[in-house]
Amino acid sequence: MMMINLAKAERPMGEPVMTEDELAVFTASFEKTGFTGGINWYRNLDRNWQILAEQTTRAVLNWLADHVPA
Numbered sequence: 001m002m003m004i005n006l007a008k009a010e011r012p013m014g015e016p017v018m019t020e021d022e023l024a025v026f027t028a029s030f031e032k033t034g035f036t037g038g039i040n041w042y043r044n045l046d047r048n049w050q051i052l053a054e055q056t057t058r059a060v061l062n063w064l065a066d067h068v069p070a
Helices: 002-008 020-033 036-043 045-067
Strands: none
16 A cells, blocks of 8 residues: 555655656666566566576586686
8 A cells, every 4th residue: 555655645755766867768668668578577487597597507617617726
């Protein structure tokens, strides 16, 4: 309910979290591509975690192979 009250407030409460120029960058991006990509990331969070874990493991192993003496 608190979020709804904040959205309905006549004046914004607190300090802005970004400048108008920063907001314009996000607005332009979302107008161009929409929210689908970001939403799908969270919809698929369990699988994304697995993919990132695999990629991170490979990256660490590659780094170790280059930097740790045999």
